[in-house]
Amino acid sequence: MVILLASSLANAQLSPVQEVFKDVQEIVFDTSGRxxxxxxxxxxxxxxxxxxxxxPANAYQPWISMLQxxxxxTKKYFEREEVKKVHRCLLTDSAYADFNLSANSIISLTTxxxxxxxxxxxRKLAIKNKLIPIKQLIENVERQYQVKIYRNEICxxxxxxxxxxxxxxxxxEFSSKSKKVKKVxxxxxxxxxxxQFRFELIRINPWxxxxxxxxxxxxxxxxxxxxxxxIEAGLTTLSDTSNPLDVKxxxxxxxxxxxxxxxxxxxxxxxxxxxxxxxxPETTANTVPNMISEIDTxxxxxxxxxxxxxxxxxxxxxxRASMTELETIQxxxxxxxxxxxxxxxxxxxxxxSLRKDPLLLRLNYNALVYQGRMELSKSIINxxxxxxxxxxxxxxxxxxxxxxFQRRKISEIPxxxxxxxxxxNVPLSVTIKADEKRQPxxxxxxxxxxxxxxxxxxxxxxxGVPLVxxxxxxxxxxxxxxxxxxxxxSGFVESNECVDILKVSAKNLLSHWxxxxxxxxxxxxxxxxxxxxxxxxxxxxxxxxxxxAPFRDSITIKAIYPKDSVVDVAKTYVxxxxxxxxxxxxxxxxxxxxxxxxxxxxxxxxxxxSSSDNAARAIFGFKIYPFKNYxxxxxxxxxxxxxxxxxxxxxxxxxxxDNFYLGGAYDVIPGLAVSMxxxxxxxxxxxxxxxxxxxxSRRYRESGRYxxxxxxxxxxxxxxxxxxx
Numbered sequence: 001m002v003i004l005l006a007s008s009l010a011n012a013q014l015s016p017v018q019e020v021f022k023d024v025q026e027i028v029f030d031t032s033g034r035x036x037x038x039x040x041x042x043x044x045x046x047x048x049x050x051x052x053x054x055x056p057a058n059a060y061q062p063w064i065s066m067l068q069x070x071x072x073x074t075k076k077y078f079e080r081e082e083v084k085k086v087h088r089c090l091l092t093d094s095a096y097a098d099f100n101l102s103a104n105s106i107i108s109l110t111t112x113x114x115x116x117x118x119x120x121x122x123r124k125l126a127i128k129n130k131l132i133p134i135k136q137l138i139e140n141v142e143r144q145y146q147v148k149i150y151r152n153e154i155c156x157x158x159x160x161x162x163x164x165x166x167x168x169x170x171x172x173e174f175s176s177k178s179k180k181v182k183k184v185x186x187x188x189x190x191x192x193x194x195x196q197f198r199f200e201l202i203r204i205n206p207w208x209x210x211x212x213x214x215x216x217x218x219x220x221x222x223x224x225x226x227x228x229x230x231i232e233a234g235l236t237t238l239s240d241t242s243n244p245l246d247v248k249x250x251x252x253x254x255x256x257x258x259x260x261x262x263x264x265x266x267x268x269x270x271x272x273x274x275x276x277x278x279x280x281p282e283t284t285a286n287t288v289p290n291m292i293s294e295i296d297t298x299x300x301x302x303x304x305x306x307x308x309x310x311x312x313x314x315x316x317x318x319x320r321a322s323m324t325e326l327e328t329i330q331x332x333x334x335x336x337x338x339x340x341x342x343x344x345x346x347x348x349x350x351x352x353s354l355r356k357d358p359l360l361l362r363l364n365y366n367a368l369v370y371q372g373r374m375e376l377s378k379s380i381i382n383x384x385x386x387x388x389x390x391x392x393x394x395x396x397x398x399x400x401x402x403x404x405f406q407r408r409k410i411s412e413i414p415x416x417x418x419x420x421x422x423x424x425n426v427p428l429s430v431t432i433k434a435d436e437k438r439q440p441x442x443x444x445x446x447x448x449x450x451x452x453x454x455x456x457x458x459x460x461x462x463x464g465v466p467l468v469x470x471x472x473x474x475x476x477x478x479x480x481x482x483x484x485x486x487x488x489x490s491g492f493v494e495s496n497e498c499v500d501i502l503k504v505s506a507k508n509l510l511s512h513w514x515x516x517x518x519x520x521x522x523x524x525x526x527x528x529x530x531x532x533x534x535x536x537x538x539x540x541x542x543x544x545x546x547x548x549a550p551f552r553d554s555i556t557i558k559a560i561y562p563k564d565s566v567v568d569v570a571k572t573y574v575x576x577x578x579x580x581x582x583x584x585x586x587x588x589x590x591x592x593x594x595x596x597x598x599x600x601x602x603x604x605x606x607x608x609x610s611s612s613d614n615a616a617r618a619i620f621g622f623k624i625y626p627f628k629n630y631x632x633x634x635x636x637x638x639x640x641x642x643x644x645x646x647x648x649x650x651x652x653x654x655x656x657x658d659n660f661y662l663g664g665a666y667d668v669i670p671g672l673a674v675s676m677x678x679x680x681x682x683x684x685x686x687x688x689x690x691x692x693x694x695x696x697s698r699r700y701r702e703s704g705r706y707x708x709x710x711x712x713x714x715x716x717x718x719x720x721x722x723x724x725x
Contacts, residue, residue: 024048024178029201031055033369033536034425038400041387041409043197044377048178051147053161053201054171060118063141063206064109067134070266071103077270086272086505089498090251095131095262102129103266132266133214140206140213145174146366149181150198151376156182181376195378201370202532208363211267212527215276218263219522227256228521232513238506247499260522274509275518277360279526295347299340306336364530371535375420375543385417386543389572393432394425394537397557397569408639412575414630415549419574421557423540431560432540441552443577445671446634448712451719549578579628583646585673586620586653586717587710589661595681595703618720619708621650623665623673631670648675648708658682661706671712679706 025047028037031054040047077083078100087096105125119138126135142163149157161174181197234253237246264276313329316322375386389410390400402410413419423432512518519526544553557570594615623629623646630643638644644667652659663677681703684696711719 024050026050026052027199027372028052028054029370033201033203034394035370035372035392035537035539038390038392038424039372039374039388039422041390041402041406042377042385043374045181045195047376048180049149049199050176050178051159051161051199051201052173052175053145054173057171059163059172060138060141063137064106064134066207067132067137067266068107068109070269071107071132074265074270075100075103075107083270085498085501089501090254090272090505091258091262095258098128099131099262099265102132105129106132106134131262133210136213137206137210140204140209144204144206144209146202146204147176148200148202149179150196150200151181152196153198195376197374197376199372200368200532200535201372203367203369205362205367208366212363214263214267215522215526216524218260219524219526222256222260222522223524225256227253230254231257232510235506235510235513238502239510240503242499242503247502251502272505272509273518274513274520275522277363277519277526279360279519279523292347292351295343299343299347302336302340302343306333306340309333309336363527365533366530368532368535370537370539372424372539373541374422374539375418375541385413386420387413387417388420388422388541389574390422390424391557391570392424393427393430393559393569397423397559399570399572400424405637408635410574412577412632414577414579414628414632414640416579417576418546419544419553419576421540421542421544421555423557425537426540427537428534429562432542433558433560434542434544435556435558436545437554438545438547439552439554441550441575441577443550443575443631445631445669445712447669447671448715451715544574547576549576551576575632577630577632579630579643581625581628583623583625583629584621584713585623585648585650585665585710586618586713587673587708588616589619589659589675589679589706589708590616591679591704591706593704595679595683617659618653619650619659619661619710620653620656620713621648621661623648629667629670634669636669644670646673648677648710660700661708663706663708665708665710671715673710675708675710677706679703 023044023046025040025043026037027035027039027049029052030036033053036054037052078087102125106129109121109125122135122138129135143160145161147159147161148155149159157179159176159179161176164173164175230253234250234257237250237253241247241250260274261272264273268276309329309332313326313333316326316329374388377385377387387409391397392400410419421432421434426432513520544555547553552573552575554573555571556568557572559567559569561567625643625646627640627642627645629646630640633639633643646665646667648661648663648665650661651657658681660680661675661677662680663675665673665675667673679702680700682698683701683703684698710716
């Protein structure tokens, strides 16, 4: 547990206080689907994501207006005299009246800004209205946005954003709760370096979804009734009989078909359609090309006959005796031209049937308005971290605004991180490319580099022992140092007029059905599988090339527009520093309890005794970093706290064998460290007799705790030369 905590801290970049407590990432889109609030520089598997779409206030108005306009067109169509006759003869009085009543109520509906008021009006309308899906339309307005989350190209979750009026200013929003990216069990993913997070913002058009839902509901009920044999018999009777009583019986067989027609008046403008979308059945679609080819053969044969008759007509002599022959040829020509027109008309119908209806194409797809990608980072020591340098394509490719702590994460990084270029809001027609150039970079500590630059401007001579002694004496002087039912009532009017009117309508409907020009009986699974369009906007994500650290990567971002127009849109760089286990250091160590040192000098026959202590000593040694050191983490608030801890081992500078120092160290900033540990000193014992040393013994003993301040050895030399001449 301790190791895991330490590992997480080593690479956790928790500079801002708000990041320390909760890692929540809010991604916000505007009404067009563009990102307006961007992801963070780093995201991990522990990051919770919240998605939001901000749209203008009164989001219902456009869709209610669209329904109202359709109903107005339907009522205008109902005013045609020929339409009135067909409806009067075929449709039940109550259903016709119910539809008109509902349509009038919806047309007069005003859209209040208050959602609760609107919902109350819709609720009252929906109680009696079973013929127009206004309630479904409002519900679909409130769930029109969906986010799909992928991890390593596997969809882990689909979230429907919740409609929320509590938005500041003249807007409403659709939002989700905070959710973490789910893990995936994928054998092909194990051991891969990449751990990619992808999200898709899908806009489900409320009008299209209402049509799909309405079709599924009504088609399922229609098919479940299974009255298609009765309907076929009824249409066959209407198309053949001239007896009003037979017509009345046939209409009673068409009650389910009447219900089907009326259910679609709001959508198709009042037309009587077996299939509201005129979908060509698959079996018909497969035979149409052969049918067109057969018609082409017949047309060629007919045109050849027409040419022959034209030649025969020109060959006639201009005499009265030839008049009969001319009239015969002309009659044959007219018959051939009529036959050609009929065949050509059939061909046109067949050719048009192969063309995909734009509405039907649209109904089979939802709009993918944004596709975003980010690379997840690991939180374990020495594993791949993936910062993102981000730009907005719709704001002139400017870098996104970052606070100080975020900017630090993308300007300089250690070699175990891999920088990614993320360009948001890239239109579908634009391609992004990044050109890189490696340049040399010295990753010396900023502290050392700055002070060395200043100290180098001062002219002084070499460093000698007295200078070091002066410095030691100076520190010694401080002493001890102490971290919806429509009914079956027939509206049939018993008259020869209805017989003639319904005969035409029934023939048209029956021919469409029997010639398989439409999908009938209905297919409730017509919209079972929906696709998505290409993304309107996307995030371009690409990792930068890895070179041997340390290096400076100069990057030029290029946008490739249609017709191969290439434009340099942004320039940037990133400095990549090396991670090291070892670093040299030099500094000053002071003892909490200095140990006295007595030396006896008997050179030249004399006997001189001198005393000193190890209260302060210039030291030199090396630091071992268990989590590797990163020299360019030069802020007082560390990006990688554990990378500043080290073990220290060193010795006294002037007399390396006299004092050894073992302990731990912490870099206040890279290049400036404090340390604490144990001092092991060389202790000498003299046995003196008659002012003469008869025996000398030496041993190393722990002599107490030391405290030290250390810097880069290069800086240490300059420092001593300047201040302790």
